[in-house]
Amino acid sequence: MALARELRAGIAAEVTALRDAGRRPPCLAVVLVGDNPASLSYIKGKRRACARAGIDSREHTLPADSSERAVLDQIDALNRDDGVDGILVQLPLPKGIRATTITEATDPAKDVDGLHTRNAGRLLAGLPGLRPCTPLGILEVLDRHRVPLEGARAVVVGRSTLVGKPVALLLLERHATVTICHSRTRDLAAVCRDADVLIACAGSPLLIRGDWIRPGAAVIDLGVNVVDGQQVGDVDFDEALGIASLITPSRGGVGPLTITMLLRNTLEAYEARCGIGRTA
Ligand code: GUN
Numbered sequence: 001m002a003l004a005r006e007l008r009a010g011i012a013a014e015v016t017a018l019r020d021a022g023r024r025p026p027c028l029a030v031v032l033v034g035d036n037p038a039s040l041s042y043i044k045g046k047r048r049a050c051a052r053a054g055i056d057s058r059e060h061t062l063p064a065d066s067s068e069r070a071v072l073d074q075i076d077a078l079n080r081d082d083g084v085d086g087i088l089v090q091l092p093l094p095k096g097i098r099a100t101t102i103t104e105a106t107d108p109a110k111d112v113d114g115l116h117t118r119n120a121g122r123l124l125a126g127l128p129g130l131r132p133c134t135p136l137g138i139l140e141v142l143d144r145h146r147v148p149l150e151g152a153r154a155v156v157v158g159r160s161t162l163v164g165k166p167v168a169l170l171l172l173e174r175h176a177t178v179t180i181c182h183s184r185t186r187d188l189a190a191v192c193r194d195a196d197v198l199i200a201c202a203g204s205p206l207l208i209r210g211d212w213i214r215p216g217a218a219v220i221d222l223g224v225n226v227v228d229g230q231q232v233g234d235v236d237f238d239e240a241l242g243i244a245s246l247i248t249p250s251r252g253g254v255g256p257l258t259i260t261m262l263l264r265n266t267l268e269a270y271e272a273r274c275g276i277g278r279t280a
């Protein structure tokens with residue numbers, strides 16, 4: 001996606017400037033527990049993006065049957081390592097390892113996923129902090145397409161900690177009127193039809209049909225579902241095409257922006273840790 005490429009070039013230029021000034025590059029540590037194929041593929045994308053941006057990346061792979069204690073020990077070592085600026089624990093984690101226990105153990109200053117309650121709480125309070133990458137990527141896409149947010153009716157379908165809840169808060173911060181829907185929402189179709197901005201992050205294949213979309217609405221599809229070996233989104237893309245003013249596809253839509261925002265968060269964490277002020 002052109003937008004992701006452009007933003008990554010800007011990040012790479014900032015990293016080059018740091019190196020030229022004699023500083024070490026930022027460093028991201030990725031922790032993977034087990035060998036979930038989707039996680040392996042995401043990690044490969046992150047590794048490549050870091051390398052292209054000049055950001056160091058390290059991977060720590062633990063066996064799927066690791067104890068929670070073993071993962072916490074790994075996090076503790078990364079927290080204490082001064083050369084590590086960002087820590088990302090790839091989700092989902094195997095059964096028996098609680099994601100919240102792991103994210104709470106991560107140094108909030110290195111929490112490039114924005115999942116620690118300190119960062120989540122700061123988002124809720126309207127204070128600066130590290131924000132989750134996919135919600136940041138969604139805002140970048142909406143801004144690039146000049147989708148008006150102030151006063152707009154935004155509907156978020158999905159209430160996950162990683163996407164639904166934080167994107168709702170970011171949209172609220174931008175003065176949208178936000179409705180969060182989920183599997184128990186009554187007459188979901190009618191709520192969706194009211195949306196100027198529709199964010200689909202329910203993880204439910206082809207849930208949102210063309211006739212749920214208000215003509216001219218901006219639709220962001222975060223769904224990554226596999227049906228009969230094919231990847232489909234939460235939105236029926238073909239039906240949405242002629243109705244929405246903007247529809248992002250399941251493949252190659254917001255995904256590249258998520259990784260881009262991870263690079264940006266790593267750079268921001270680095271700058272904050274090194275005491276370098278951002279001008280932008
Ligand atoms: N798995 C799928 N998306 C994400 C993400 O944004 N962060 C982490 N840590 N794991 C994920």
